[in-house]
Amino acid sequence: MAGGAAVVSEYRELRVDAFIEVDRVEKVFDVRRRTGFMKRERRQVRAVDSLSFTVARGEMVGYIGPNGAGKSTTVKMLTGILMPSAGRLRVAGIDPSRERTRLAHRIGVVFGQRTTLWWDLPLIDSYRLAHRIYRIPDARYRENLDRCVELLQLESLLDVPVRQLSLGQRMRGDIAAALLHDPEVLYLDEPTIGLDVVSKAKVRGFLRELNAERGTTVLLTTHDLQDIEQLCSRVMVIDHGRLVYDGPLAGLHEAGESERMLVVDLERELPPVRVASARVVRVEGPRQWLAFPAGQSAAPVVAQLAAEYPLVDLSVREPDIEAVIAKMYAEKAVS
Numbered sequence: 001m002a003g004g005a006a007v008v009s010e011y012r013e014l015r016v017d018a019f020i021e022v023d024r025v026e027k028v029f030d031v032r033r034r035t036g037f038m039k040r041e042r043r044q045v046r047a048v049d050s051l052s053f054t055v056a057r058g059e060m061v062g063y064i065g066p067n068g069a070g071k072s073t074t075v076k077m078l079t080g081i082l083m084p085s086a087g088r089l090r091v092a093g094i095d096p097s098r099e100r101t102r103l104a105h106r107i108g109v110v111f112g113q114r115t116t117l118w119w120d121l122p123l124i125d126s127y128r129l130a131h132r133i134y135r136i137p138d139a140r141y142r143e144n145l146d147r148c149v150e151l152l153q154l155e156s157l158l159d160v161p162v163r164q165l166s167l168g169q170r171m172r173g174d175i176a177a178a179l180l181h182d183p184e185v186l187y188l189d190e191p192t193i194g195l196d197v198v199s200k201a202k203v204r205g206f207l208r209e210l211n212a213e214r215g216t217t218v219l220l221t222t223h224d225l226q227d228i229e230q231l232c233s234r235v236m237v238i239d240h241g242r243l244v245y246d247g248p249l250a251g252l253h254e255a256g257e258s259e260r261m262l263v264v265d266l267e268r269e270l271p272p273v274r275v276a277s278a279r280v281v282r283v284e285g286p287r288q289w290l291a292f293p294a295g296q297s298a299a300p301v302v303a304q305l306a307a308e309y310p311l312v313d314l315s316v317r318e319p320d321i322e323a324v325i326a327k328m329y330a331e332k333a334v335s
C-alpha cells in the first residue's frame, strides 16, 4: 500500500477543531502464559501502537480493522475504562482515564455483543434508572425518551423484560439507553451485528437522523461495510494497532491499489485485445474483461479500444470494497 502513509498524514492535518484527540497513543498488555508445570512465560502484547487521529465535532467516522487490530482497546481508552501506556487522549477536552465519571455524562456507548440493559426488568425500568443515574432533567428525559421510542419503534416493547426481546429489539433498546442523557459523542461497537435487513435499515436510519439533527459525533466500529458505506464519509483503518488509512471511503480503493474492471462487448469473438495500462483477465465469446488501476481514468483505455477494435458496448465496474479492505488487511501497516 504505497500511498497509505501519505494519505494518513494529509488527512490528519485538515482536522483542526478536534473533539476527539488521540496523540501517539500506545497500549501494551502484560500477558502471562503457562508453558509447563510451574512454568510461566511473560509476554507483552502491543494492542495499540503509536496511534494518532482526531475527530471533529459532528463527524461520523468508521473505525475498522481485522480481528485483534486494536479497535476495542482504542474505544476502551476513549471511554476511560483502560489507561493508555503512553501518549495523550482527550474527548471533549477531558482526559478519559482521569475523569471517567465526568466524561460518562458526555458520551454514550453501545456494544453490540453486550447489553447495558437490566436483563430481568422491563425495558422502561432501565431507562428510569438512567434518568436517575445521569440526573437527566425531567423534561429533557421525557423529550429524549419520546423521540427514541418513536424513531426506534420501541412503544410496544417498553413493558417487556429485556431477556424476552429479540436481538434487533434489544439493540434498538440499547441505542436508546445510550442516548437519553444527550451524549455529544457516541461509540458504537458492531451496532448492527446479527440484525436482519429491516432492523439494520432502522438502526442506520436512526443514526443518520441523530447525526444530522443533533450533530452527535459518532465513532462506529463494525465488520459490516454497508454500515460504513451508508453512514460514514470518513473511515479509519487500523491494523496491528496502527492506523493504515484515514480518509474518505472512496479513497480506500486507491490506497488499496485496487483495480476497476472494463467489460467490453465486441462485434465478434477476438483474441484478447491489447491496450495500454489495462490487461485482459477474462474472455467469454465476444465479451472481454479488462482490469485497470482504480486511481486511473477509464477514458484513454476506452478511446484506444474504440479506435482499434469493433466495439459494440462497454461498462465500468467499481471494485468490491470488501476485496479492497481484505487486501489492505493483508498488507503491512505503514503509518
Ligand SMILES: Nc1ncnc2c1ncn2[C@@H]1O[C@H](COP(=O)(O)OP(=O)(O)OP(=O)(O)O)[C@@H](O)[C@H]1O
Residues within 6 Å of the ligand: 029, 030, 031, 045, 046, 047, 065, 066, 067, 068, 069, 070, 071, 072, 073, 074
Ligand atoms: N485485557 C487484555 N489483556 C491482554 N491482551 C489483550 C487484552 N485486551 C486485548 N488484548 C489483545 O490486544 C489486541 C487487540 O485487541 P482488541 O480487542 O482491541 O482488537 P479488536 O480490533 O477490537 O478485535 P475484534 O474485531 O476481534 O473485536 C489483541 O491481540 C488482543 O488479544
